[in-house]
Amino acid sequence: MFGHITMQKNPQHFVLQISILMLVCLRRCRMYNAALDIRKEILSIANRAKSPHIGSALSCADILTLIYGEILYLPYASESEFKNRDIFLLSKAHSAMALYASLHHYGYMSKEQIEGYYCNGGTLPAHTDKTSSPYIEMSAGSLGHGLPIAVGMAMSIIGQKNAQGHQRKVVVLMGDGEVQEGSVWEAAMFAPKQNLAHLIVLIDRNDLQGYGRASELLSYEPLEQKWSAFGWECKRVDGHNIELMKESIMTHCLSDTNKPLALICDTIKGKGVGFMEDKLEWHYYLVSDEVYHNALKELR
Amino acid sequence: MKLKRENLTSQFVREESIAFSCRHNAGHLAPSLSSVEILTILFREFLHFNTENPRDLSRDRLVFSKGHGCYAYYVILNALGFIPDDVFYSFGTESSVLKGCVSYTPEFMLEASTGSLGHGLPIAVGMAQSFKMQGKSNKVVCIIGDGEMQEGSNFEALASAYRFKLDNLLIIIDANDLSAMDRLEHIGLPNDTLSRILRAYVDEGCFYDINGHNENALRKAYKHFFEDSKGLSIIIARTIKGKGVAMIESNAKYHYRCPLQDGFVWQDKAKVKLIECQTSHTATATHIHLNTHKNITMSKIQSLATKKQVMDALYPYFASDEKMVLLVGDMGFAVLDSYFIQFSHRVFNVGIAEQAMVGMAAGMYLGGLKPIIYAQIPFLSMRAYEQIRYDVCEHSLGVIMVGVGADNYFKALGRSHCMDSDDIRLMEILPQLQIVSLDENGVKMTLTQYFDSKNLSSPPPPLYIRSI
Numbered sequence: 001m002f003g004h005i006t007m008q009k010n011p012q013h014f015v016l017q018i019s020i021l022m023l024v025c026l027r028r029c030r031m032y033n034a035a036l037d038i039r040k041e042i043l044s045i046a047n048r049a050k051s052p053h054i055g056s057a058l059s060c061a062d063i064l065t066l067i068y069g070e071i072l073y074l075p076y077a078s079e080s081e082f083k084n085r086d087i088f089l090l091s092k093a094h095s096a097m098a099l100y101a102s103l104h105h106y107g108y109m110s111k112e113q114i115e116g117y118y119c120n121g122g123t124l125p126a127h128t129d130k131t132s133s134p135y136i137e138m139s140a141g142s143l144g145h146g147l148p149i150a151v152g153m154a155m156s157i158i159g160q161k162n163a164q165g166h167q168r169k170v171v172v173l174m175g176d177g178e179v180q181e182g183s184v185w186e187a188a189m190f191a192p193k194q195n196l197a198h199l200i201v202l203i204d205r206n207d208l209q210g211y212g213r214a215s216e217l218l219s220y221e222p223l224e225q226k227w228s229a230f231g232w233e234c235k236r237v238d239g240h241n242i243e244l245m246k247e248s249i250m251t252h253c254l255s256d257t258n259k260p261l262a263l264i265c266d267t268i269k270g271k272g273v274g275f276m277e278d279k280l281e282w283h284y285y286l287v288s289d290e291v292y293h294n295a296l297k298e299l300r
Numbered sequence: 301m302k303l304k305r306e307n308l309t310s311q312f313v314r315e316e317s318i319a320f321s322c323r324h325n326a327g328h329l330a331p332s333l334s335s336v337e338i339l340t341i342l343f344r345e346f347l348h349f350n351t352e353n354p355r356d357l358s359r360d361r362l363v364f365s366k367g368h369g370c371y372a373y374y375v376i377l378n379a380l381g382f383i384p385d386d387v388f389y390s391f392g393t394e395s396s397v398l399k400g401c402v403s404y405t406p407e408f409m410l411e412a413s414t415g416s417l418g419h420g421l422p423i424a425v426g427m428a429q430s431f432k433m434q435g436k437s438n439k440v441v442c443i444i445g446d447g448e449m450q451e452g453s454n455f456e457a458l459a460s461a462y463r464f465k466l467d468n469l470l471i472i473i474d475a476n477d478l479s480a481m482d483r484l485e486h487i488g489l490p491n492d493t494l495s496r497i498l499r500a501y502v503d504e505g506c507f508y509d510i511n512g513h514n515e516n517a518l519r520k521a522y523k524h525f526f527e528d529s530k531g532l533s534i535i536i537a538r539t540i541k542g543k544g545v546a547m548i549e550s551n552a553k554y555h556y557r558c559p560l561q562d563g564f565v566w567q568d569k570a571k572v573k574l575i576e577c578q579t580s581h582t583a584t585a586t587h588i589h590l591n592t593h594k595n596i597t598m599s600k601i602q603s604l605a606t607k608k609q610v611m612d613a614l615y616p617y618f619a620s621d622e623k624m625v626l627l628v629g630d631m632g633f634a635v636l637d638s639y640f641i642q643f644s645h646r647v648f649n650v651g652i653a654e655q656a657m658v659g660m661a662a663g664m665y666l667g668g669l670k671p672i673i674y675a676q677i678p679f680l681s682m683r684a685y686e687q688i689r690y691d692v693c694e695h696s697l698g699v700i701m702v703g704v705g706a707d708n709y710f711k712a713l714g715r716s717h718c719m720d721s722d723d724i725r726l727m728e729i730l731p732q733l734q735i736v737s738l739d740e741n742g743v744k745m746t747l748t749q750y751f752d753s754k755n756l757s758s759p760p761p762p763l764y765i766r767s768i
């Protein structure tokens with residue numbers, strides 16, 4: 001980009017381009033900071049509630065930052081436009097901490113609500129519950145349910161526009177272990193024929209499921225080839241590179257394809273905290289006070 | 301009738317399968333005819349078995365997953381002496397051991413109960429892995445219909461099969477490109493797509509996409525598997541449904557319909573008469589049996605609303621409400637025709653994928669539509685039970701589920717298709733769900749009330765309507 005700028009002769013253009021560049025940098029910086037804040041919030045929630053699944057939550061923190069920060073059109077529930085919102089489903093609902101932290105970061109959930117996570121008489125369960133908040137679109141936790149529901153939702157809102165005049169979107173985030181469920185493939189088979197370009201499936205491919213490496217347990221790779229063979233538009237990106245993921249999703253939304261998008265996001269379980277990264281045990285281990293402080297240090 | 305295996309010919313098997321269907325007025329002729337060559341070559345030249353002892357431990361196992369299209373399979377087993385003549389000819393009677401869908405009978409070398417689709421491959425994978433673990437050299441062959449490949453359980457099993465490196469497992473897809481209702485391309489899984497998908501599951505050199513009526517091509521692929529297998533093998537055998545009987549070839553109408561009903565001329569009348577005598581004889585016997593033991597069930601069956609009555613009762617509501625959609629589990633000939641013709645934009649044959657069907661219905665309801673599900677009771681209530689409980693009931697979504705084949709209405713099809721009235725017991729567990737098990741008038745009245753209450757503020761509950 002710099003090379004391009006120096007070639008410009010006209011000083012007005014130069015100023016314009018510099019300001020665009022700064023804007024991009026600023027935005028990138030803002031997304032980076034948002035992801036960092038969300039990670040901190042996740043750790044703090046996990047520490048307070050002493051709940052498991054910290055690794056899964058950290059692995060999709062960047063994805064959720066992007067979705068709520070840049071992709072979804074999501075007015076507050078009190079606004080009249082709320083009924084025309086974009087829909088996000090967290091199918092890998094054991095990462096609910098990441099969802100709550102993101103909703104909190106972007107102002108959809110209050111501090112009090114977050115504090116009622118994973119405790120008796122609390123407000124938020126460890127797997128999502130539709131009744132707990134208007135921004136939680138489905139109860140989940142049993143894997144393999146999200147995609148069929150998303151396909152149904154996407155079919156039911158075909159042609160509906162949000163306030164910005166765009167087709168309402170349905171975005172669903174699945175884990176890579178979850179992709180082994182047959183119901184996922186039943187829905188994957190059905191969707192491409194239904195003109196669901198506004199359906200976006202993100203797969204958090206951290207290659208660590210509840211009790212082993214997904215790629216060793218089963219032959220679910222080559223994932224790209226499979227989704228493409230089923231008739232989906234499929235791409236593979238670094239799931240911690242927010243810019244790249246955004247570009248893939250935007251390219252899809254702006255193209256005139258009628259296929260749904262499956263975006264395989266290569267991630268690292270426990271990303272951001274060195275001693276948790278790519279370690280199976282952090283699917284279960286609890287975040288003690290000591291762990292919490294060490295983890296915060298690593299995040300900075 | 302007893303034949304040496306080397307004397308088996310496709311011609312013989314095909315003719316006998318047609319005879320079998322005509323003799324018993326049995327419906328699944330077309331799906332049986334597409335796999336004639338696949339089975340004949342397999343039994344004649346490759347499968348290892350012992351004609352003296354069907355339970356010989358060293359035998360290869362054939363899991364016939366498309367359990368409905370079993371006439372050619374029965375014909376071969378009868379010709380080889382595994383299924384005795386008296387059993388073979390008493391097919392279709394109440395007391396017969398031989399069922400409309402393959403039912404586990406080791407003395408006939410019927411290795412697994414199938415008929416509920418998508419069950420065969422997981423079973424075959426388990427068998428193959430167990431032989432492998434025990435160091436045995438038995439081979440396992442699994443024959444699957446292409447429509448059946450819509451079931452997600454197959455993809456769950458495939459992933460494991462590859463991981464276990466099952467070089468002793470051969471999967472044959474009988475790809476006749478027709479499921480019970482429709483061409484597969486309309487449902488979402490045309491043969492070319494299927495071929496592309498399955499190729500992604502096996503290693504190079506273990507995948508064959510061939511003409512399933514070409515004996516030489518089959519032989520070559522089998523030879524490769526039985527003599528020099530490098531890993532999990534898959535054959536896509538492109539076939540023609542109903543091959544050999546012109547009027548039913550590639551005709552979706554004949555998935556479950558004997559061509560005799562439409563003027564097909566079958567030569568062997570003498571045999572029909574003989575069998576008619578036998579059948580009427582056994583039928584009387586059964587009748588008595590039913591009267592003494594199953595009185596309640598009988599009367600229930602007679603009074604329950606039929607599927608046609610239920611769908612007709614729903615029709616006016618469906619017609620007047622653009623938000624209602626119908627999801628069909630690949631069935632409904634004659635019953636749903638008017639739905640498909642009038643409302644093609646909101647009636648979907650989801651295919652043979654009950655779990656996803658229920659999940660999608662939940663999603664549609666959450667997205668503002670009012671879905672109706674139409675499927676066979678066992679596959680709806682048991683296969684998709686988790687989805688019904690969690691996706692529909694725990695969300696309290698007013699999804700209407702129409703179950704077909706209550707109280708053993710499909711008993712001719714075997715146990716896969718009937719579950720007494722156990723579905724009521726299963727559904728009773730779900731507190732949100734309203735169960736409707738009534739006659740035609742009862743269903744009509746319930747629906748009137750149900751759609752009335754929708755105008756009130758409370759959201760409608762999920763509804764489960766049983767029909768025969």
